[in-house]
Amino acid sequence: MKVKLGIFLLLLLMPALAEAQCAMCRAVLESEDSQAAAQGINDGIVYLMVFPYLLMGGIAFFIYRSFRSKKDPSS
Known part of the structure; x- marks a missing residue:
């Protein structure tokens, strides 16, 4: 569970580290x-x-939930 939480937090904070400008926008700015x-x-x-x-x-x-509910009739 801690691994999943760590991966989730890493992915959540990833946009803060991203450099998303294209080359032309970067050159002008x-x-x-x-x-x-x-x-x-x-x-x-x-x-x-x-x-x-x-x-x-x-x-x-x-899609995952619909496939899982079709396979598992108990839920």
């Missing part, structure tokens, strides 16, 4: 004096990247 705009763009890209993974995870969970 690095030329500015203030890095606040670059950090905001990076956070926005990571934020938008989360939703497809949540959607696919939810679909995979429901």
